[in-house]
Amino acid sequence: MHNNCQRKVIPLLNSVSHWYNMKDYYLCYYCNFSVAAKKKKSGNTGCRDDEEEILDSFTDRLVQQKVIKWESVNNKIRISCSSRQKICQPQENGSNKQLSSQNTQESTTNTNEIVKHFLHECHKKATESKKPILLNDMHVHVRHSDNISVIPTIKDVSNILSSVEFKNRAHDLHLAQVMWRNGHFENALNLFWSTYEENLNIRKRIKCILQVNFADAINTKGEAVLVIIINFSKKFVKKYNDYTLLSYVWESCFLSKWHSDNQIASDLLEKYPKLKDNVQLRVHHITSVSLISHKIDVVQRLFEVLLKYDMKTQYELVLRSLFDYACSIRDFYACSAIVQSCSDLDVTLTDIQNSRFINLFCQDDARRGAKLFIKTWSTKPSKFSFKF
Structure with missing residues (x-):
């Protein structure tokens, strides 16, 4: 009887135990003998039913243990992933939006x-x-x-x-x-x-700060901000007879890509004649910024302003700077046009510039390979961006 029960129980237990580790397998093997001992005491009629009930309860218990085990493991993994996600999430600049005004004030005070x-x-x-x-x-x-x-x-x-x-x-x-x-x-x-x-x-320091602020606001903000800046600069003219801030406004408007800003720069020079003295100090900076960014149309407009207000010294400086720029890009035709303008306006180039022009003239490959730079200086009006 003991051998028959053992032959019936062991295959069933083996079919279940291969899903688990060795520890569970030994537990199954131990329960096997306890089941067999109980079968021996019971009668032949109830042996098969008791076998099935005990085996079912044992299998359910093992499956339930495995479910609990894997749920706990998954919860640990889920918690670790959520914590990593919180760490990896970028901090919002406006984190105070999530807090109430009272908590924000308390945290700021602390x-x-x-x-x-x-x-x-x-x-x-x-x-x-x-x-x-x-x-x-x-x-x-x-x-x-x-x-x-x-x-x-x-x-x-x-x-x-x-x-x-x-x-x-x-x-x-x-x-x-x-x-x-x-x-x-x-x-x-x-x-x-x-x-x-x-x-x-700290007055000089304030002017330096305002120079940067004005340039950024005029390039990125609207007309309302420009009006506020101009009115503020006029206060310095009225009280201190200081045109420094107004010259910063003129420079930013003159360098602007908007035609309306260029017109404001022209109106400021006409309305404030004394502004010309401060503008003369900004000519070199405007020329350098324009040539570095290859904005020849800005240099052309600067020539017009210098000739209109009779700033011959600054005109000569800008013309020499433009000649150096044309030589640096090895444009013989542009250099020739500048030399012709110098002779017409009675402007003399330096000895170094004359020697550079002669060397450029002697180089045939430069004359053949140079771009027709003079075409960019056409008399046609430039394409302005209109701000409405």
């Missing part, structure tokens, strides 16, 4: 306090020679930040680290820069104006 405490500790442990380093790092951080809430912290730390920086109101310049980048142009210019009036030491 951050400012941490930064302030850190800088205070640096101030206590640093020597006098390291104060400029701390101030420079602080200014660089704020210069590239768009968070206005950092400015009060910078103001407090400036008062501790350097009384000179605090009196010069350098933090106000940072605040004005942040306001400018956020699109509050009129408020930023008002802050620049008040800082300029109260501090003589």
